Amino acid sequence: MAEKTVRTGWDLKRGHDAATKWTPTPDWRSAAIVRSSWSARPLHGLGQTLLSGDLDAARAALAPNASEAGLWQVAEGDALVRIARDRALLVTARPLSAPAGWSPSGWATSAADDAWAVIELAGESARAVCAQATSADLEAGSPSAALLFAGVTCLLYRTAPETARIHVERGFAPYLWRWLETVEG
Amino acid sequence: MQLFSCPFCGPRDETEFHFAAEAGKTRPEPAGEVSPEAWSGYLYAKSNPGGPSREIWQHVTCGEFFLMERDTLTHEVAGSKALRGQRP
Ligand SMILES: [Zn+2]
Numbered sequence: 078m079a080e081k082t083v084r085t086g087w088d089l090k091r092g093h094d095a096a097t098k099w100t101p102t103p104d105w106r107s108a109a110i111v112r113s114s115w116s117a118r119p120l121h122g123l124g125q126t127l128l129s130g131d132l133d134a135a136r137a138a139l140a141p142n143a144s145e146a147g148l149w150q151v152a153e154g155d156a157l158v159r160i161a162r163d164r165a166l167l168v169t170a171r172p173l174s175a176p177a178g179w180s181p182s183g184w185a186t187s188a189a190d191d192a193w194a195v196i197e198l199a200g201e202s203a204r205a206v207c208a209q210a211t212s213a214d215l216e217a218g219s220p221s222a223a224l225l226f227a228g229v230t231c232l233l234y235r236t237a238p239e240t241a242r243i244h245v246e247r248g249f250a251p252y253l254w255r256w257l258e259t260v261e262g
Numbered sequence: 263m264q265l266f267s268c269p270f271c272g273p274r275d276e277t278e279f280h281f282a283a284e285a286g287k288t289r290p291e292p293a294g295e296v297s298p299e300a301w302s303g304y305l306y307a308k309s310n311p312g313g314p315s316r317e318i319w320q321h322v323t324c325g326e327f328f329l330m331e332r333d334t335l336t337h338e339v340a341g342s343k344a345l346r347g348q349r350p
Contacts, residue, residue, distance in 0.1 A: 114285040148271075160344075161324040162270055210263060212275045221271040225278050230323050 096230070102251045104252065105194075110257055115200035117257050123195055124169035125244070130184035132157065132165050138182070139175055140167055146234035148219035149207075149241075158232050158244070159224045166193070193232070194250035198241040206232060206260050207241055210216060227256045264337060268321035269328045269344035278323050284308055285316035285329055314340070 111115040113256070122200055128135045136143055136157050146152035147159050158166045172190045179185045207215065210227040222232040229252065232244040245253050265273040290296040290304055312335055319330045319342075331340040 161326060164325070174268055212265075214273065219272045219274070221268075221324045223271075223274065225323060 082234040095213065100251060100255050103254050108254065110254075112200075112202070112262060114202035114262060115198060115206055117196055117198050117254075119250075119254075120195040120197050120242070122171065123190070124167070124168070124172040125157075125189045125191075125193055125195075126173050126175060126238075127165040127185060127187040127189045128157075128167055129163045129187075130163055130179075131182065131186050132159075132163065132184065134182050135165075135180070135184035135186070136167070136183075138180065138187070139173060141167055144169060146222055146223050148213060148217075148224060148233060149217070149235060150222075151235045151238065154235060156234065156236075158222045158230065158234055159220055161221060170241075171185075188229045190224075192247060193244040194253075195251065196243045196245070196250070197236075198243065198257075199239060201239055202262055203239055206257070209260060227253060229253060264339075266319065266321075266330065266339060267342045268324060268326060269275050269342050270326050271321060271324050274321065274323070274334050277323060278320055280320045282327060293341040318345075 105119045105121070110121055123241060127141070135259060140155045140157070143155035143157045144152045145159060146158045152158070155170070156168045158168055160166060166189065172188070175188075176184050177188055178188055187250075206214065207226075211224055213219065213224050222234045224233055225231075226233055226245070227245060229245060229249045231253070235241050243253070264276045266276050266279050267273045268279075288329060290300050313333055314331065315334050316329060316331050318327055320327050326344070328345055329343040331342070332338065333340070
């Protein structure tokens with residue numbers, strides 16, 4: 078019996094797996110890029126909570142010690158990673174168990190622990206790698222850590238002078254990882 | 263490549279921005295009494311000046327809409343201004 082052909086622009090056959098067209102997703106448990114002057118690895122298990130509204134009040138209630146991070150700024154420990162005037166991503170060592178929704182004191186939380194994938198770039202060339210991904214002036218002190226990084230919206234800040242963190246929407250993480258793999262040096 | 267300035271984030275690559283509208287357009291109200299011609303004019307008619315212009319742009323990565331004054335012939339940006347109150 079002749080195999081039935083599904084009529085599409087690609088003339089796909091029944092049972093065709095379109096996923097094979099795409100670059101395979103890295104195995105995040107073992108993924109690592111190691112070069113002589115920089116390295117990249119995925120970070121797992123961080124708490125990520127989207128905050129809206131009165132960010133100072135939200136920080137005081139949820140993570141009083143969190144330091145605010147704009148673009149390329151250094152935040153050690155818990156970080157209030159600024160996205161917009163009234164929006165930030167609170168990054169903590171472990172997921173918070175804060176209830177989602179509005180607080181009467183003017184702020185709201187949305188649990189986003191798995192919404193972004195987190196990639197750490199470390200080494201003396203980490204800055205040079207980031208400079209290939211954006212034309213934003215990393216030292217200009219932009220208060221928002223959100224930027225187009227290699228063409229996709231990311232959050233970029235540091236946790237130490239030569240250690241950068243990139244948060245990227247999880248669906249774009251395989252692309253961004255493959256992009257990093259193409260960076261030489 | 264050109265730099266635009268978001269009133270919150272500062273100078274960023276033009277690729278982070280989207281044009282939103284010409285400045286000064288007010289949505290006709292109340293909706294139930296607006297003629298199709300007036301509504302169409304609000305949505306589609308643009309003055310499209312050649313020279314100095316006032317436009318609403320969005321900085322997509324932070325989401326902010328703001329006013330930008332620029333020259334559509336020389337591409338020179340005169341300045342940008344927030345459309346909302348600053349966080350104190
Ligand atoms: Zn902005």
